[in-house]
Amino acid sequence: MAALAKPSISQYDQPKYPADFTHFDYANPDAPANGSLSFENFSELQTYDSLNPFLVRGAPAPDIQNLMFDTLMQRSWDELASEYPLIADDVEVAQDLTSATFHINPAARFSNGDPITAADVKYSFDTLASPQASPLFNAQFSIIKSATVIDKTTIRFDFKHPERDAPLIAGDLPIFSPKWGMQPNGKRLPFDQISSMPPISSGAYLIEGRKNDKQITYRRNPDYWAANLPSRRGMFRFERITFNLYRDHYTQLEAFKAGDADVIVEYSATQWARKYVGKNFDNGLLKKGEFADGPAQMQGMLMNMRKPMFQDPRVRHALTLALDYDWMNRMMFYGQYRRTNSYFEASPFGATGMPGPKELALLDPLRGSVPPEVFGPMLKQPDTIPPNSLRGNLRVARDxxxxxxxxxxxxxLRDANGTPMTIEIMDDQPGMDRLILPYMQALGMLGIQAHMREIDSALYEKRLDNFEYDMTTFIYPPVTIPGAELTRRFGSAAASDVGSENYMGIRSKAVDSLIHSALSATNLDDLEAATRALDRVLIYSFYLVPEYYAPGARIGYKTTLGFPKIVPNSYLYEDWVINYWYAKAPGAQATQTTQAAQSAGSTTAAAH
Known part of the structure; x- marks a missing residue:
């Protein structure tokens, strides 16, 4: 039995925006749609060598998936989980949640002018579900059993089992043309060999030029068919977006301060506190902005449990006690960070206090296979604020x-066979040595021989994908509502998949059971109970050394840029700038720059 087709869907309750909405609240539909954006490193990658973001091999061009590949539907950034029309203009979800049928907007077009059809959608799904694509995409769409073309503009996805987020996962499918990779002889390259051929875009941008593996310029497609859809109005306002990749953050920051880049997202507290100064800040050309955010990321130093020394939870617990976060935050981070105590920090899905009745109902059947501490108060990471101290924590760690x-x-420090504990801490970010070296010193006090290995980003990604490390700092990006990513990050099946997100190597039937409870939840109360129970098990299993998070985005930008008055509830900082900021009209630029300069002059005079 099927439900009525709807233009938008929500995992729980009803979508926020009505069928006749004109734009998202956090978009400015009246923003100028011209100008250019000069961006720096989009991610940790310092070079790129691929124009195909769906492969496990190679480093993809910065933000190419977001700019060149539209999805069936568009998620809103101010709801837990809702989607609105994009390539698909409506969706019909079976009442038993076993399937979802999408109707393709007849106006939808690829950049070569071809209509986007149901056959193209099926090709995209079949490709991403195949071994030719990265396991990250295989896992993301693993709930989908099959895609069936009903007619030219209608496709049905059947699911392996009912899950409330399955229709939204199908709506997240990026769409690409079967003609991508077609050679002059009429033969198409195997998908995993398409790396240097520019995509046939289903998104808003085309590749205008690339000088080398450190620069690429995207140009907005003047014929982009979806520009005036409500889910796109006020979005993608830059005519051109150029990425320049730098080898180190120092050069990146200096280029921004010199005016060579328009915007920079800052992840270093020290840089933010001390380095964002100079004549261009004084004269009003550059400005610092701090923007509120929703759920926080989980950043921590992963322990690879594929290594025998990390398989005992007491060892992992001991290693968490050696991080002196409070000293670091006070002495190096200018008090800008907060300690991470949850995999769902700053979110209703994280555990706090004692487990509630619904959590206990999920945890009780797992007694004996989960740490007994999960039935007590949620763990708060140990502090070193007097009367506590690092030395006291290290005594507990020693025991x-x-x-x-x-x-x-x-x-x-040796095991029964006399083998010393030796840990290599891998990283590709020069600034992380300030965190890692004091941690190594604390480990040395326990007799652990720790050393840091700093490698370039390409080799780092390769070793990470192949689980070739002892420990490394990693960030799990936040989500507004937990879903299929739980399986990719923590599920046993993903632990042996090269390129999966289960970097810690978790193989736990209890964790799998709680993930299943989360994915099969029929209402928000049940989902919250399941994720909170899962949070307790993950935290008390000590799979990583929790580090810290910033409560919001720190963005340096030219005052020639504008942004909507409303900030989304949850967003990726870089994509918020790229997707929703804009270049101000020349008159507005001159006025604001003059006002900023006058304000700076007044402040300076007062200070003197």
Whole structure:
């Protein structure tokens, strides 16, 4: 039995925006649609060598998936989980949640003018579900059993089992043309060999030029068919977007300060506190902005449990006690950060206090297979604020290591066979040594021989994908509502998939059970209970050393740029700038720059 077709869908309750909405609240539909944006490093990658963002091999061009590949539907950034028309103009979800049928907007076009058809959608799904694509995409769409073309503009996705987020996952499918990779002889390259051929875009931008592996310029497609859809109005306002990739953050920041870039997203507290100064800040050309955010990321130092030394939870617990976060935040981060205590920090899905009745109902059947502490208060990461101290934490860590069979003798912490504990901490960010070196020093006090290995981003990604590391800092981006990513990040099946997000190597039937409870939840209360129970198990299993998070975005920008008055509830900082900021009209630019300069002059005079 099927439900009525609707233009928008929500995982729970009803979508926020009505069928006749004109634009998202956080978009400015009247913003100028010209000008250019000069952006710097979009991610940790310092170079790129691929124009195909769907492969496990190669480093993709910055933000190419967002700019060149539209999805069936568009998620809003101010709701938990709702989608609105984009390539598909309506969707019909079966009442038993076993399938969803999407109707393709007849006006939808690829950049070569071809209509986007149901056959193209099926090709996109079949390709991303195949071994030719990265396992990240295989896992993302693993709930989908099959895609069936009903007619030229209608496609049905059947799901392996009912899940409330399955229709939205199908709506997240990026669409690309079967003609991408077609050679002059009429033969198409295998998908996993398409890396240097520019995509046939289903999105708003085309590739205008690329000088080398450190620069690329995208140009907005003047014939982009979806520009006036409500889900796109006020979006993609820059005519051109250029990315220049730098090898190190120092050069990147200096280029911005010199006016060579329009915007920079800052992730270093020290840089933000001390380095965002100079003549262009004084004269009003550049400005610092702090913007509120929703759920926080989980950043931590992962322990690779594929390594025997990390398989005992007492060892992992001991390693979490060696991080002196409070000293770091006070001495190096200017008090800008907050300690991470949850995998769902700053979110209703994170656990706090004692488990509630619904959490206990999920945890009780798992007694004996989960840490007993999960039935008590939620763990708060140990602090070093007096009367507590790092030395006190290290004493606890020493006792835990001894219980696990590790004892200090002959100048090192050794197991029963006399093998010393040696840990390599891998990273590709030069600034992270300020965090890692004090941590290594604390480990040394326990007798652990730790060393840091800093490598370039390409090799780092390769080693990460192949799980070739002991420990490394990693960030799990936040989500507004937990869903299929739980399986990719923490599910046992993903632990052995090269390129998966289960970097820690978690293989736990209890974790799998709680993930299943989350994915099968029929209302928000049940989902919150499941994620909170899962949070308790993950935290008390000590799979990583929790680090810290910033409560909002720190963005430096030219005052010639504008942004909507309303900030989304949850967003990726870089994509918020790229998708919704704009170049001000020349008159507005001159006025604001003059006012900023006058304000700076007044402040300086007063200070003197």
């Amino acid at each position: 835990l290591l001894a219980q696990a069979g590790w004892h200090y003798r002959d100048g090192a």
